[in-house]
Amino acid sequence: MADTTNKAGAREYAAPARVNLIGEHTDYTGGLVMPMAIGFHTVGTIEPRPDGIASFYSANFNETIEVPIVTLGRNPRGHWSDYPVGVLWSLMQAGYTFSGFNLRLHGDVPVGAGLSSSASIEVATAIALLGFAGQTMPLKEIAVAARRAENEFVGAKSGIMDQFVVAGGVADRAMLLDCRSLEYELLPLPQGVRVVICNSMVKHQVATGEYGGRRDEVEAGQAILRKLRGIDSLRDATVEDLDACATEMGQAVFKRCRHVVTENARVLAARKALNDGDIKGFGNLMIEAHKSFRDDFEASCSEVDTLVEIAIKQAGCFGARITGGGFGGCTVNVVEIEHADTFVETLKREYKLATGIEADCFVCEASDGALALEAKAVAK
Template structure:
């Protein structure tokens, strides 16, 4: 891992924490405790998690900070530094009542903790972060996990990684109403500095794999935002579910798409819609690419890893129909640059970011070239960031948190 990048990340987290702590005391009159959670980027394995498949994400150096202190009136009060807005709820009457507001995410964590038998007493919480919203870097999971860590401390409780990730996913699925898998919450909570994670989304078993020292991960934001709660993301999830149901009915032994082969899918083609067939073909082939990507990493074969990223992007664009013209342009520009091994869309799709694997000594020039060409082509100024795998929330807490 690049020590300079890691040091910058630590300083950034401390700055976010110091400001949130200062504002919290000024607003609520009490010292609070700060807890942080990073963002994530997925190197390969898109839309496979909610069908029990394989993914390969890493935690990256953006952060959400949650500062918490006690109050004695039985209320949950959230203040967002980013929105400069405060909302308040009576804990005794809390139900599953999302409002389509940013507060649904932290409030949903309170509700989800209760489903685990953990009831929290009154609290004030200040939230701050620099994770780009709608960029495919999982700002929602970062917010959920930071909130969960703060509230678990407030309640005097500790939970294992799988439970933290599961309750935060429940927040997303059952409270907010977004049809997402568990990858985001799992890597945001459980990432480890210097490692990418191969996660089996059915068993929740995982391996930590080294990122070769000769490459950097560059994240490029198309500046086109997306949303997961409903819309096209929800449509794709429904199409996948319909195809999976056909396979489950027609092919004994198949429970989830990760159990199916492309031959199984072809045999059931006439029994599902063309859209479901294409979406399922993406997921089945993507699971295979993730497993092959693991082998490429272990061999240090960054060339093959990059080829798999390009194949994954084509599958997201064509079979899953979840890219966008702006993202496609970013990928095309990236692949023309010296030292770029691979590029693809990352996150749920329909905008957001690309993830790029770039030779370390070409990374700075890559960023400048991509920014310049994207601006010249589409008139949009893309944000680009050179990243390295960072610690997730549980590892940060074990190392003393962000205070």
């Protein structure tokens, strides 16, 4: 559905969602992450209009927001329109110019589930606007422009992982992304497993919730490392460096930073496990990552912990952990294909018995990102 033209001259562009296999809350400190794009999508349909107005319509919210392009400034409204309007603002900040347009957005990415509906909207908007203007941008620049919209316009303190993999993911591959250099590596996923995403149905808000507080704590820890150890980023720190600063950091900041440092190490170990075909070792790293997120980062919740506890007891499940910003959302589970259906049935049943909540579960494979979808549509 990417970059196709209908009879009325409107063009369609699509961007997927993403799930992060391992490497949580490391991206905004220049760390390592391992996401993959998945088969939920935001679709943007764009067509010209003659009056210099940028019109954004959300089919999901059944609402239209219109803004004059010439006078567009940083003026977030605090709802869904901030994401596409922010992308327009970000691209204009980068020197791109646009005439009037109607952009219609619709999609099936679960909101608030930790699958990055915001990045899916941002990247779909970015490639739609660029296509509309007859412009192209490299992957890195699209990701940077979309992140700038989320950071500087929306006001969410997210890193670049979401936008990067949503734009540049590749089917059947996980992406190891270095969030400092923006270099990446595509890693093989075993054919005999599926990634099962389970939505706890507990929602969070990244822009205004506790996510921002955790990031503030991480940045406070980095400032102390800079002062006492001459280390600019947690990416370059060791647990021994943290131990040397523990008193000055205090317990909470120390624990947040310990999660980030040990999580970077787990991502590197996970890369080796995938390259070696060691899916059991990969699953064990996922379980360790959840414990760290729960105990050191303290950003899980009882419902998500229950999902993980149920999952790791099931036949064919190699590993399970929370994914996304935290405080609700989804778990990601790596499961043998032949056990996937039974895994989902058992997990949903036992979770409802434990919490009274009916979870949504999705059996997924790694899909192409927006740029690959666009290229495939053009090639047809």
